[in-house]
Amino acid sequence: MSYDERLRRFRAQVAGRADLVFLPISADLQYLTGIPRGAPTFGAVMHPGAWLEGLWMTPARGPVLTLPRMTAEFGGLGSDAVEVRVLGDFDDPAALVRDIVQGFGLGDAPRIAIGDRAHAETVSALHSLLPGARFLSATDQLRPLRAVKSAEEIASMRRAGAITEAAWADVLPKLRHGMTELELVMEIDFQLRRHGSYGSSFNTSLYNAGPDHPLTLGRHEVTWRRAMRPPMSILTDFGAIYEGYCYDFGRTVAFGAPDADFVRVHALVMASQRAGIAAMRAGAVTAAEVDAAARRVIEDAGLGAAFRHRLGHSIGLDVHEPPFLTQTDHTVLQDGMLFTVEPSILFDARCSARVEDVVVARPGGGEPLTAGFQELYVVD
């Protein structure tokens, strides 16, 4: 689907709901225009006028892209399809925004739809300029368009998956007893980039359920220094970025020959994933039913308590998108929706397993975008 067509559908979606739309440099903007976002940084890297970086439009007029001079010159955000207005180094950002908004001929109390990832500063500035304004989420308005992926989007995700698997293939020969978790994380991040990824779609993570390995979000440096030695199970979670699309992939590695319990747990996780994928019949099943189909395999084996989380989430330009494969989500799957299918059984540091692939919902069941490395990989 062309960007023109996406824009046309978005205009139709917001007509009657919002009088003005602002989208910051974000996944939402990339969806509508192809204008890429950069990698985020831990510490803020500020430049004057950053709050007005983004796209302005109404259901009938625009879009206009506003950029500070520094971003316009160095940001690589040029787009032939969109009118660009540049903020000079000594210009007033509020004046530029006022000019654009006045050009759109809005009334006194416009309804303004703003992308969720805009800075609070942007909303405050608009509220000062237009005190009668009301605000809603532009991201919510884009969700129905973004939920079902076009053939081009699925092709980009397939390419992101191919890069991810090519990276994993080159990581495996590097695994050895005594390697630290940090060395493995950095090897994965290196191989992703070496194979053409812009970076890591989220923070590359290793899990298991050992007592010294808390599943602490974003704080994996706690165990970076630990050497991986048998008997140990290591569960990976990472993905490539291709043209802004985010992959999400997981496999299990055994350090040392796995015992019978570990082999059984891994086989159950793989069977659970197969059941979940088979259940993904577009038009005929809800997200909750897919979760149940995969979960049943692990529950029937008496291990339901060790599968502690939802089966998966939608994915595309963001890592986590709605809808979710979870017991409370009753969305009917549509042809072209993409979900991760990622069952796990987490016992302890030597007997835990997970698997994760991105899968397209199709009328006859799910079509996985990656399907390699199905066997438990053993580092002898």
Added chain:
Amino acid sequence: MSYDERLRRFRAQVAGRADLVFLPISADLQYLTGIPRGAPTFGAVMHPGAWLEGLWMTPARGPVLTLPRMTAEFGGLGSDAVEVRVLGDFDDPAALVRDIVQGFGLGDAPRIAIGDRAHAETVSALHSLLPGARFLSATDQLRPLRAVKSAEEIASMRRAGAITEAAWADVLPKLRHGMTELELVMEIDFQLRRHGSYGSSFNTSLYNAGPDHPLTLGRHEVTWRRAMRPPMSILTDFGAIYEGYCYDFGRTVAFGAPDADFVRVHALVMASQRAGIAAMRAGAVTAAEVDAAARRVIEDAGLGAAFRHRLGHSIGLDVHEPPFLTQTDHTVLQDGMLFTVEPSILFDARCSARVEDVVVARPGGGEPLTAGFQELYVVD
């Protein structure tokens, strides 16, 4: 300075300016409470209620930290100093916020100060709950407190600098002709973490001024595949994170023996930096005067046009903080302000140089937090 004291000063700052404050999980919150932020991700990693993650207070009441259950359990954000209210998986975030705001006993038209890095969603939600509210930037209110660093903050920055230099010392022996830029970037990122950094304070970058090496912000993958071979100058830009504090460090590497021009350019950059550091006399000089002192060295050599940017920026919990060492910033330096001092001369791919260290303004002149590796490093 204790967190209690920081909170006391912040209350005094906002009294009379704002009736309610909201700070998301951010550098601002870390400054006030020590509650850490995690590494950001390229693709959004969503969880329900993420928009209310943060701290609520008034000049007299609170603070209260609100967290969704998942963040509360796995986020490692616990704090004994702050009351925590947890949003259950099926609770309504707006109702929780309404309850807290009502508990504070605000009037009909509160002035609400919001951290700049809050999501737009948070502002929209508050606007719906409190239609008479006006908004201002809580970040701006914190700037005067954050600009001058305490002894503890300078100690953390010194530690971040020591980690950065220890990493660089271990990177240097790995340099070899034919290495790709990506291999160097990943080696730097690995060594930073190996020496105790939480991650990279911003995206580790390599520059020079070659025609195929655009200074494109955040898009350095353009040249990742290039092998570094003589004659070439490589300019590094990276830094460690220690307890949330961001370092920023730069050195120049010559691939192959440098010619006389390259040696001269490097020596000029080092002399310019020394002049800038010497000029950083707290209480006696403006930011613009420091910029001028360093720039003069390069201008006097007839190379002013090749020094294309400001001399530096403040730094601390964020990479770029105001004030800036630039010709339009007339802030008088105060004892304990931290600035990068980072002159460069950018000619072409074989003759460019930069240096960057973080420096404390002191009454007698600047005190650098790092000062190693002053010689041009040559990879033979």
